Amino acid sequence: MEQLECLPYGVGHADEGICLLVQLGPHRVLLDCGLNSIAPLIAERDKLPPADLVLCTHAHPDHARGLLALHQAYPQLPIYASEVTTQLLSLNWLAVALDVPDFCHALPWRSPVEFHDGLTAELFPAGHLPGAAAFLLTYTTPQRTYTLFYTGDFLLSNSRLVDGLPLEELRGLRPDVLIAEGSYGTARYAHRRQQENQLAERIHRAIDSGQSVLLPTPALGLGQELLMLLRSHHHFTGRDIDIWVDGSVSLGCDRYLEMLSHFPSTVQNFARHQPLFWDERIRPRVRSLLDPNLNGKSASLGQLPSIVITDHDADLTRYCRTNTGPWLLLLPVQPGQLGSVEAAVTQTLESSALLRSQVRTGQLKVETYLLSDHCDGTGTTQLIHNLRPQHVVFVHGSPTYLSDLASLEELQNRYHLHTPAVGVRVELPIGETFLQPAAPETKYEGELTEEGLxxxxxxxxxxVSDPRWQSFADTGLVEARWQGEELVLRGLTQRELLNQSGESPSPVAVEACETCLHYRGQRCWNQASPLFGFKVTPEGYCPVFEPASLRQNPRADE
Incomplete structure (x- = not known):
């Protein structure tokens, strides 16, 4: 039997990028290179390059940021991607190199390309981001043909600028190996269009109430999707407001405009009637803060309700200045990153005393939103059941979320499931007897007691050993709801409790543990406190008390 293996150099846990070396017979193919450091790939420079070729699924940093260093270390190592991805890649290293030669070769869609004897690759659109591709690798021997399908990051639903993965083209593919992302685990979320409408409604109400809206995003993907949403949604078409775009998000928009012919027909039709992004003629007006011809027009930023889309790591005080009106800061969250909602708010506020002051005075409100660009649990299992592989390798997501997927009985009964760790080689025997490893324990048996009411x-x-427990037990309170015949429990956060009264006046803040920023799961988590790590009573107090309002996040329906 020919050798099929996968050696992960990065599986997408936390801030770790994706980088997978797959072996198909004598051929070594590197799938993505999102490593912060390529040291593991060049440990032995006197030997051959780490692979025979590299395939990059898309231009997001967690899949592509190591490619430039890899090319510099091995200039003769061929690197391939879709044509759109080859044009977007350079946005990953603007900070380190301004003039980078084109080193990534473009591959056509839906057309097998042979790289070596018997080894071919075919690209399919993956949704998620313009140019994002899923790869079908085929290795043919005189005895049989071996196939491996790698999804990269994928989305089945259409978004504003990208059509979803064409599942109907892949139905019944039956690859020997499927390497699939599991970013959202088994969680289920509303349809993408519903999420867009909810976000548009929230921005609409903020503008109506006289607030300006600030949206920090990554350079590629979300920022451009938001801009297209604001340009085309009925809440904003024809509305007399300014939308400002700054930083690398603006550069990403310019790069998109160079590739209009590669976008879906709906986007091309829109662009025939009005500019896709920059437009001062049709309302809402859209301008780039990088435009050298603004002639002072940005001086009014924040004086009247407006919308700003900027880099996720930008200095937000440049926009939320003390002499401007009230602001609503909307932060995107990524399911699968533990405590992502709390972390998104806390990290942003901890970086600036001015922002914390504005939250206390009411000039700045901070909320979070979800605009999913990966498949949820239902979409992931739908892909697997339609492809019907023999092996499924889950990558890209927190270990607990990937473990949840590998524990699904509907998958356990049909497929050989793997959740590899970095540096641990995964053998993928084809057509041989294979005992499925026992599923990780994810169910907990308990007892119910009825006492009066x-x-x-x-x-x-x-x-409590599960890392998700701390977020679940944040306040010690839960919300229960029926889902069919099952009762679902959800932990309530402090922000939800603080805002349950809606617009009613807030009670006078009492300096006690239950109203402290660092009180979670009935314990103190302030390292400066003598009570750090101990279980404390809600009415307790210590000299380093900080009000929980510092991380307040009003609900989107307020």
Missing amino acids: SVGITLPGVI
């Missing part, structure tokens, strides 16, 4: 639920203590 209340019900108690007792669960085993081992549940």
Whole structure:
């Protein structure tokens, strides 16, 4: 039997990028290179390059940021991607190199390309981002043909600028190996269009109430999607407001405009009637803050309600100045990153004393939103069942989320499932007897007790060892709701409790543990406190008290 293996150099846990070396017989193919450091790939420089060729799925940093260093270390190592991706890649290293030669070769869609004897690759659109590709690798021997399908980051639903992965073209493919991302685990979320409408409604109400809206985003993908949403949604078409775009998000827009012929027909039709992005003639007006011809027009920024889209790591005080009106800061969250909602708010506010002051005075409100660009659990299982592979390798997501996917009974009964760790080689025997490893334990048996008008639920203590427990038990309170015949429990956060009263006046803040920024899961998490790590009573107090309002995040329906 020919050798099929996968050696992960990066599997997308936390801030770790994706980088997978697959072996198909004698051929070594590197799938993506999103490593912060390529040191693991060049540990032995006196030997051959780490692969025979490199395939890059798309231009997001967690899949592509290591490609320039890899090319510099091995200039003869061929690197391939879709044509759009080859044009977007350079945005990843603007900060380190201004003039980078084109080193990535473009491949056509839906047309197998042979690289070596018997080894071909075919690209399929993956949704998620313009140019994002899924790869079908085929290795043919006299005895049989071996196939491996790698999704990269994928989305089945259409977004504003990208059509979803064409599942109907892949139905019944039956690859020997499927390497699939599991960013959102088994979680289920509203349809993409519903999420867009909810976000548009929230921005609409903010503008109506006299607030300006600030949207920090990555350079590619989300920022341009938001801009297209604001340009085409009925809440904003014809509305007398200014939309400003800054930083690398603006550069990404310029790069998109160079590739209009590669976008969906709906986007091309829109661009025939009005500019896709920059437009001062049709309302809402859209301008780039990098435009040297603004002639002082940006001086009014924030004086009247407006919308700003800028880099996720930008200095937000450049926009939320003290002499401007009230602002609503909307932060995107990524499911699968533990505590992502809390972290998104806390990290942003901790970086600036001015922002914290503006939150306390009411000049700045901070909220979060989800605009999914990956498949949820339902979409992921739908892809697997339509492709029907023999092996499924889950990457890209928190270990707990990937473990949840690998524990699904509907997958356990049909496929050989793997959740590899970095540096651990995964053998993928084809057509041989293979015992499925036992599923990780994700179910917990407990007891119910009814006492008068209340019900108690007792669960085993081992549940607290899951890293998600701390977020779930943030306040010690839960919300229960019926889902069919099942009762679903969800932990309530401090922000939700603080804002349950809606627009009613807030009670006078009492300096006690229950109203402290660092009180979570009935424990103190302030390292400067003598109570750090200890279980404390809600009415307790210590000299380093900080009000929980510092991380307040009003609900989107307020």
